[in-house]
Amino acid sequence: MINMEKYKQLRESFLKISELHIDNITLNELKLKYKYCINSNRTMGYIKDLEFLIRVLEKRTILRYNNIEPLKYISTQYVKDPALDLILSKYDTEIKTMEYSPFYKSCSQQSVTMVESRLPQSTALPTYDPVELQTQYDPVPITGSSFNKKEQIQRKVFLRISEELGRFWRDLARHLNIRESEIDAIESQTNLDLKNKAYEALKIFASRSDDDSWKSDLLRALDNSRRKDIREMVEKHLLFQDK
CATH class of the missing domain: 1.10.533 (Death Domain, Fas)
Structure with a gap:
């Protein structure tokens, strides 16, 4: 690479x-x-x-x-x-x-597509664009086969965090190593409420995280943001999901 x-x-x-x-x-x-x-x-x-x-x-x-x-x-x-x-x-x-750059994004998408083509339909990889901000998140329960276990857990956890963070979402975003320019881009979306802004930041985090570290990175970021109340809630949820 x-x-x-x-x-x-x-x-x-x-x-x-x-x-x-x-x-x-x-x-x-x-x-x-x-x-x-x-x-x-x-x-x-x-x-x-x-x-x-x-x-x-x-x-x-x-x-x-x-x-x-x-x-x-x-x-x-x-x-x-x-x-x-x-x-x-x-x-x-x-x-x-x-x-x-469009070239970089195009190459990245081609790489994802090549991997997806080799996987069964039920395990196809999701596509994330860290700079494309959607206007709303969909709170409909996850039932489709296109979501694997990791994505189901992430989405449930992210929704819970988004509901609790409020105006502190920017602090968490920084501790998740999201760039200031990306935080500002989310903030500029006047049609997003605080929950949606928090969720968009978490989506960017998800697009760059891996299977092995996303849980520990998220818990550490919540601690560093001094939101141990949310950390404990998330940790309990993760422990329950892992059983």
């Missing part, structure tokens, strides 16, 4: 420049900043250098090829090298331009 190759090159350049500026004191500060995201004292103990921290953030999906906010934070707060800032800014712009 071109995007991942670009990201690997960026990570290599970032580490080459940054490691000269990150001593043990700074590393410990960074570990404390991301302690809640890492969520493991054992893993915290294993982090002895910047590269290992970066790998852990990638594992936790806090850092991704299309979300380099942790790298930008480390660069601006600790490294303070204009050359590195420029490298990160250029990469960020290129990735966003690529993701929003």
